[in-house]
Amino acid sequence: MAEQFCCTTPVVSVSEEELDKWAAERGVKRRPQERTTEIDEGGNFVRQQNYFTTPFGDKEGELKAEEGRYHLVWAHICHWSNRASIVRELLGLQDVISVTTAGEIGGGIKYSWGFPYSKDFEDPYTGHKFLAEAYAKGDPDFKGRATVPALIDKTTGAVVNNDYHRLTNYFEVNFRSFQPEDAPDLYPEELREEIDKFNAWLYPTINDGHYRMAYARTLEAYNAAFDDFFNALDEIDARLEKNRFLFGDYVTDSDVRVFVSLARFDNHYYRQLGPIKHRVVDYKNVWPYLRDLYEIPAFKNNTYFEDFVKAFGLSKGAGGNFGSFTNKFGLKIDYDKLWSEPQNRKVLSKTPEEKFLRHRH
Numbered sequence: 001m002a003e004q005f006c007c008t009t010p011v012v013s014v015s016e017e018e019l020d021k022w023a024a025e026r027g028v029k030r031r032p033q034e035r036t037t038e039i040d041e042g043g044n045f046v047r048q049q050n051y052f053t054t055p056f057g058d059k060e061g062e063l064k065a066e067e068g069r070y071h072l073v074w075a076h077i078c079h080w081s082n083r084a085s086i087v088r089e090l091l092g093l094q095d096v097i098s099v100t101t102a103g104e105i106g107g108g109i110k111y112s113w114g115f116p117y118s119k120d121f122e123d124p125y126t127g128h129k130f131l132a133e134a135y136a137k138g139d140p141d142f143k144g145r146a147t148v149p150a151l152i153d154k155t156t157g158a159v160v161n162n163d164y165h166r167l168t169n170y171f172e173v174n175f176r177s178f179q180p181e182d183a184p185d186l187y188p189e190e191l192r193e194e195i196d197k198f199n200a201w202l203y204p205t206i207n208d209g210h211y212r213m214a215y216a217r218t219l220e221a222y223n224a225a226f227d228d229f230f231n232a233l234d235e236i237d238a239r240l241e242k243n244r245f246l247f248g249d250y251v252t253d254s255d256v257r258v259f260v261s262l263a264r265f266d267n268h269y270y271r272q273l274g275p276i277k278h279r280v281v282d283y284k285n286v287w288p289y290l291r292d293l294y295e296i297p298a299f300k301n302n303t304y305f306e307d308f309v310k311a312f313g314l315s316k317g318a319g320g321n322f323g324s325f326t327n328k329f330g331l332k333i334d335y336d337k338l339w340s341e342p343q344n345r346k347v348l349s350k351t352p353e354e355k356f357l358r359h360r361h
C-alpha cells in the first residue's frame with residue numbers, strides 16, 4: 001500500500017489550541033531549538049548525532065530486514081530523508097517498506113513533525129500524530145529533535161533507525177532479497193569503499209554545508225562553510241566533465257545524495273545564505289547532470305519543488321517593494337519545466353540508454 005494518503009497540499013489546518021491539546025494528551029514536549037543546543041563555542045553549528053543507529057545485519061542485536069515490517073517517515077522539504085524515499089523507489093521496495101510523508105501542522109513543527117497529508121493527521125501505520133511519539137517509543141529518554149528520516153518498526157510503533165548516513169545502504173544491501181531481480185545496483189561491491197569515501201567528503205561540504213552556512217553564528221564559521229561548499233561544487237563539476245554520473249556510466253548512492261541537496265539550492269537554501277557565489281544552474285556540468293537524474297521517475301516523483309519554495313516562511317505574502325524575490329516569484333517559476341529541459345549527458349556513457357548497473361542472476 002504505497003503512498004496511500006500522499007501528497008497534495010493539506011486542506012484542513014490545525015489550530016494552536018488543538019495542537020497543544022494533542023501534544024499534552026500524548027505527552028509530547030516542545031521541540032528543542034538548535035540555536036541553543038547545537039552551537040559550539042566558535043559559533044559553528046554542530047548537528048545532533050543520529051540517535052538510532054543499530055545497523056541491519058545478521059549479527060545478534062542487529063535489525064533484520066523483513067518484508068512489510070518497516071515504515072519510512074520522510075518529509076518533502078528534507079533532503080536527508082528524500083534520499084531514502086528516492087532509493088526505496090529506485091530499488092522497487094514500495095511494497096516492502098511502507099511510507100508516510102510528514103510535514104508541518106499548525107504552521108510549524110512546534111512539537112516535531114506531524115502528518116498533514118494523512119486522515120485525522122495521524123500516521124495511518126502507527127496512529128501517531130507527532131513523529132516525536134515514535135522517538136519516545138524508541139527511547140523514553142530521547143531528548144533531541146525528532147527528525148526524518150525515521151524508520152519505524154510497525155509492530156511497536158518505535159523508531160529503530162534514523163541513521164541517514166547508512167539507511168540507503170541498508171535498503172541497497174540488506175533488503176536486496178526483496179528487490180526485483182534486475183533492480184539497480186546503486187552500491188556495487190567493488191565501489192563501496194570509494195562510494196563511502198566520497199559520501200564522507202560530501203557530508204560536511206555539500207549535504208551539511210548548507211546548514212553549516214545557514215546556522216553559523218559567527219562570520220568565521222559562515223565563511224569556512226561557504227568556502228567548503230563552493231570548492232566542493234567546483235570539484236564535482238570537474239568530475240562530471242567526463243563522467244555521466246559521479247562514478248561513471250551508472251547512477252550510484254552518491255548521485256542520490258548530491259541530487260537531493262542541490263535540488264533545493266536555487267529555490268530554497270540560497271535565501272538564508274546572503275550573496276551566493278553561483279547558482280546551481282550556473283554550473284556547466286552539474287546542472288545538466290541534475291536534469292539527467294531528474295528524468296528518472298524515482299527522482300522526479302519524490303521531488304516537490306513547490307514545497308521547497310514554501311518551506312518555513314512564504315506565509316507572510318509577497319510583501320512591499322522590498323519583499324523578497326522568493327515571496328514574489330518563487331511560486332511563479334515552473335520548476336518541472338525548467339528541470340525537464342533536454343540535455344545530452346548520455347554521450348559520455350558507453351551505455352547511453354541505460355543509466356543503471358543492474359543486478360543479474
Ligand SMILES: N[C@@H](CCC(=O)N[C@@H](CS)C(=O)NCC(=O)O)C(=O)O
Nearest residue numbers: 048049050078079080145146147148
Ligand atoms: N537525523 C538527523 C538529521 C535529520 C534532520 O535534521 N532532519 C530534519 C529535516 S531536514 C528534521 O527532521 N528536523 C525536524 C526538527 O528539527 O525538529 C538529526 O537527528 O539531526
